[in-house]
Amino acid sequence: MNLLDKLLFCWRSVSRTRLRSMMLLLAMAIGVCSVVMLTSLGEGARNYVMQEFAFLGKDVLVMFPGRNETTGGLPPVTGAAARNITLTETLRLQRAVPAILKVAPVIIGSTLVSHGERGREVIVLGTTGAFPDIRQMSLDQGRNLHLDPGHKDNECLVGSTLLQELLPNQPAIGQLLRVADYRCRVVGVLSGRGDAFGMDLSDSVLVSISLAQQLFNTDSLFRVLLQVNTQQPLAATKKRIEEEMARLHQNELDVTIVSPDAMLATFDQILTIMTLAVGGIGAISLLVAGVLVMNLTIINTSQRTPEIGLLKALGAAEQTVLQLILWEAALLALAGALTGLLASALLLTLASVLWPSFPMQPPLWAVVAATATAVLAALLFAWVPARRASRLSPIHALYRR
Amino acid sequence: MIELRQLCKTFVLGDQPVKALDTIDLSIGVGEYISVMGPSGSGKSTLLNMIGLLDRPDSGSYTFENAETTTMSEPQRAELRSQRMGFVFQAYHLIPRLTARENIELPMVLGRVSSAERQRRSQEVMERLGIADRSHHLPKQLSGGQRQRVALARAIICKPALLLADEPTGNLDSHSGAEVVALLEELNRDGITLLVVTHDADLGARARRQLKMLDGRIDRDLTPG
Numbered sequence: 299m300n301l302l303d304k305l306l307f308c309w310r311s312v313s314r315t316r317l318r319s320m321m322l323l324l325a326m327a328i329g330v331c332s333v334v335m336l337t338s339l340g341e342g343a344r345n346y347v348m349q350e351f352a353f354l355g356k357d358v359l360v361m362f363p364g365r366n367e368t369t370g371g372l373p374p375v376t377g378a379a380a381r382n383i384t385l386t387e388t389l390r391l392q393r394a395v396p397a398i399l400k401v402a403p404v405i406i407g408s409t410l411v412s413h414g415e416r417g418r419e420v421i422v423l424g425t426t427g428a429f430p431d432i433r434q435m436s437l438d439q440g441r442n443l444h445l446d447p448g449h450k451d452n453e454c455l456v457g458s459t460l461l462q463e464l465l466p467n468q469p470a471i472g473q474l475l476r477v478a479d480y481r482c483r484v485v486g487v488l489s490g491r492g493d494a495f496g497m498d499l500s501d502s503v504l505v506s507i508s509l510a511q512q513l514f515n516t517d518s519l520f521r522v523l524l525q526v527n528t529q530q531p532l533a534a535t536k537k538r539i540e541e542e543m544a545r546l547h548q549n550e551l552d553v554t555i556v557s558p559d560a561m562l563a564t565f566d567q568i569l570t571i572m573t574l575a576v577g578g579i580g581a582i583s584l585l586v587a588g589v590l591v592m593n594l595t596i597i598n599t600s601q602r603t604p605e606i607g608l609l610k611a612l613g614a615a616e617q618t619v620l621q622l623i624l625w626e627a628a629l630l631a632l633a634g635a636l637t638g639l640l641a642s643a644l645l646l647t648l649a650s651v652l653w654p655s656f657p658m659q660p661p662l663w664a665v666v667a668a669t670a671t672a673v674l675a676a677l678l679f680a681w682v683p684a685r686r687a688s689r690l691s692p693i694h695a696l697y698r699r
Numbered sequence: 700m701i702e703l704r705q706l707c708k709t710f711v712l713g714d715q716p717v718k719a720l721d722t723i724d725l726s727i728g729v730g731e732y733i734s735v736m737g738p739s740g741s742g743k744s745t746l747l748n749m750i751g752l753l754d755r756p757d758s759g760s761y762t763f764e765n766a767e768t769t770t771m772s773e774p775q776r777a778e779l780r781s782q783r784m785g786f787v788f789q790a791y792h793l794i795p796r797l798t799a800r801e802n803i804e805l806p807m808v809l810g811r812v813s814s815a816e817r818q819r820r821s822q823e824v825m826e827r828l829g830i831a832d833r834s835h836h837l838p839k840q841l842s843g844g845q846r847q848r849v850a851l852a853r854a855i856i857c858k859p860a861l862l863l864a865d866e867p868t869g870n871l872d873s874h875s876g877a878e879v880v881a882l883l884e885e886l887n888r889d890g891i892t893l894l895v896v897t898h899d900a901d902l903g904a905r906a907r908r909q910l911k912m913l914d915g916r917i918d919r920d921l922t923p924g
């Protein structure tokens with residue numbers, strides 16, 4: 299029996315027992331699809347975390363009040379600090395440390411922002427024009443905030459989502475918004491999402507730091523972003539800044555400075571666990587898919603014992619019979635795997651349209667392993683009963699005794 | 700053509716050994732027409748399967764065309780089955796998803812006969828057996844008589860020397876049964892050696908040589924006239 303005849307025989311057996319073939323194909327497809335989708339989900343979550351915490355550039359240090367001596371843990375988010383960091387201190391710091399290129403002081407809070415009848419409690423971020431610069435945020439319209447922290451005009455940048463709510467279908471630049479009890483002029487519109495500290499800035503306003511100080515009646519800064527010259531070693535610059543801050547704070551070092559490396563090191567543990575979790579999810583779904591394929595293939599092959607007997611009675615060699623069964627199993631598994639890959643590609647495309655910010659992508663190993671597992675499981679578990687049946691004396695297989 | 704010497708086959712049912720073939724001695728010449736009768740469980744099918752190389756005996760010798768078969772490897776036996784023997788079963792044993800023609804061509808497909816040659820031979824055989832107009836039908840679309848004729852066509856497509864039929868008319872009404880018998884006898888007249896197992900006394904009586912089995916032994920070996 300030549301290869302073409304074998305394939306033709308398999309094709310007839312697949313195409314003419316449509317229901318059975320469809321069930322097998324579906325099982326393989328679901329198995330492969332679920333492996334790809336689950337690992338994509340895991341990988342997506344991992345990438346999401348990466349992306350969320352990689353929002354700072356390599357040349358940006360983050361300074362905040364308070365000192366967490368036990369290194370390794372997460373930095374305190376709400377700094378119950380001994381001493382605040384003030385705007386004046388940041389200005390002195392910048393003057394004292396030439397390696398600092400830009401300083402973006404940040405005050406954060408939430409308050410009612412309104413225009414006419416429309417209004418809502420949103421996050422208000424007080425800063426200077428240095429913040430969008432350092433974060434490399436782009437503007438849809440207008441201009442950036444003033445770079446000078448001493449600038450006294452009340453001006454703001456509005457996130458794109460908030461803009462739609464407050465000022466739908468009208469020119470935004472030059473409009474006056476009400477921020478708590480203050481009036482504030484819109485000078486620009488932020489484009490896209492622009493995350494900061496894990497928050498979505500499209501639903502917030504960035505106001506001048508002087509306004510934020512009045513709004514929240516505070517002098518203390520929540521965070522300070524420092525863009526530094528990377529020509530000099532980051533660690534040395536960090537040390538210089540720490541010395542300078544200690545000097546400003548009566549020789550007590552009570553601020554924390556986090557570099558991107560340290561940040562990533564902190565999250566390294568989380569990311570490692572994420573990676574393991576993705577692998578685990580993949581392995582489990584592969585196993586489930588393998589068992590599914592195994593059961594169906596065993597049932598399918600066992601049911602055909604009489605046919606194996608007949609082929610042997612007609613003079614087919616053991617090898618021929620075995621190959622016929624294996625070819626059929628392999629072809630079905632391959633078709634099922636491809637269907638599954640296609641389905642998952644469609645689902646992933648759909649997901650990327652629905653949730654563009656969640657980067658779902660199957661890891662290559664999952665695609666390869668899922669396909670290989672389906673085909674190998676089908677081959678192996680077709681091989682075992684087929685081999686047993688093909689070794690039976692023809693008459694036993696024929697009458698299945 | 701066929702020599703069985705002291706052939707034995709014992710099956711174990713539960714813990715009860717059953718002597719399906721009990722020291723059988725039998726010679727069959729080329730072109731013979733033999734019927735095998737006997738009560739149920741007397742070993743008729745076992746004998747037929749043994750002669751057809753579908754099963755192996757426990758002891759004894761079986762020479763087919765002067766070759767000892769009991770020591771042959773499975774591939775050798777398979778080769779002999781496909782080249783020299785044809786089988787017709789009571790339950791037809793057609794592959795349900797293949798059409799009549801594809802079922803008939805199956806032995807040639809297994810035997811690497813070229814596609815054109817297959818076409819020619821299957822057409823010829825189907826015409827001879829009166830099923831040419833059914834060539835594209837699936838077994839389930841055929842009557843019992845037609846199915847058995849397809850099975851018969853498959854059995855003779857490789858021009859075997861020996862045709863073994865186990866109750867070929869067992870599932871058929873008397874009319875289509877008679878047609879199938881007529882075809883078998885016609886093939887025998889053309890030179891094929893024919894061995895038919897049957898419960899039908901009339902059919903058994905048509906054979907030139909009649910074997911009667913009882914408890915795994917050949918009880919009677921008649922050649923009337």
Ligand SMILES: Nc1ncnc2c1ncn2[C@@H]1O[C@H](COP(=O)(O)OP(=O)(O)OP(=O)(O)O)[C@@H](O)[C@H]1O
Pocket residue numbers: 699710711712717718719737738739740741742743744745746
């Ligand atoms: N594979 C088997 N396993 C166990 N016992 C078997 C097997 N094949 C046949 N037998 C037993 O061997 C004996 C002879 O069986 P066989 O099928 O040859 O009888 P038979 O004459 O063809 O009967 P029937 O007319 O009912 O077809 C029976 O007792 C049967 O139960």
Ligand SMILES: [Mg+2]
Pocket residue numbers: 743744745865
């Ligand atoms: Mg029988």
